[in-house]
Each structure stands twice: as C-alpha cells, then as structure tokens.
Amino acid sequence: MTTALSLAAPPRFDLDEENKTISVTKQYIRNPDGTRVLTEPKTETSIRQVSIPQAAVDLLKEEHAKHPDNKYMFPSPLTGEMYHPDSVVNIQEKLLKAAGLEHIRFHDLRHTFATTALQNGVDVKTVSTMLGHYDAGFTLRTYTHATRQMQDKAAETMGNFMEQVM
Numbered sequence: 001m002t003t004a005l006s007l008a009a010p011p012r013f014d015l016d017e018e019n020k021t022i023s024v025t026k027q028y029i030r031n032p033d034g035t036r037v038l039t040e041p042k043t044e045t046s047i048r049q050v051s052i053p054q055a056a057v058d059l060l061k062e063e064h065a066k067h068p069d070n071k072y073m074f075p076s077p078l079t080g081e082m083y084h085p086d087s088v089v090n091i092q093e094k095l096l097k098a099a100g101l102e103h104i105r106f107h108d109l110r111h112t113f114a115t116t117a118l119q120n121g122v123d124v125k126t127v128s129t130m131l132g133h134y135d136a137g138f139t140l141r142t143y144t145h146a147t148r149q150m151q152d153k154a155a156e157t158m159g160n161f162m163e164q165v166m
Contacts, residue, residue: 015064045133048130089106114127117130119146
C-alpha cells in the first residue's frame, strides 16, 4: 500500500548537484475517485538515485534559478505548484510538434532511454537499476530487441576474432 506524503513542508530537492544524481522518491497517482496524491513509489526498487551527466545538472540548475524561492524544480506558471500530470503530457506534445517529431507517449521515453543505453554498451544491470526494475531479467525480457542487436554485434566481433586467430 502506498503512503501519502505531506506537501505542507517543502520537499527536499531531488537533485544532488555534487554527486550528479536525481533521487526518485515520490510519485503522483490518481485515486479511483479522480483525486491525485503524492505518494511513495510502489516498490522498494522504485526508490533510487539515478546518475545524470553534468550537462543535465547544469540545465536543471539554470531552470531552478528562474524561480529560486519555489520548492519545485518545475513549478506550474499558472499555480506555482506541481504540474498536473496531463499538463506534462501536453507540454511534451507541443515540444514534439515544434521540433517536427512524431507523437510518442510520455512513458515511451523510458523505453527510448533503455534501448539507447543498451545499444550503446551500457550493461543491462545498470540500465535495470536506473529504471527501478526489480531484476535485470525483467529488463532483458522487456528490451529483447536491443539485446538481440547487441548479441548480433558480439557474434560479429567474436567471428572477426576467430578469423584472425585461425
């Protein structure tokens, strides 16, 4: 069962500039009655720290400097509070359209990240941890297409090696 979190006190920032990480410690869910509540993530592995590149840290710092007294990294310009989840999806859709890109569901960004990371040599355990998956086996099963390409490349590499030594 998820536990509702109080928003009375400002949440600690989830960006650790020094260690270049983002902490995943909260989720915004919709209750059956339509109300929304900030809760703890549903599983232990969902609570995690994700390493990010310095360029991302710099962009996040720059964004927060636009509204330094606000407790949120990305406050809604209308309310000053956390964005409504539908608003985030609408913003993404506008950005995609402005960039001339096809529609992609917001959640699919996770899949894009995972596939790209795997195809670029990030090991499956690291990708699994970053996504908050319970085990790497789930990640392997979910991203079989990416790992199949990696296997094909590994087979080609080993084939080239064998040709050299024979």
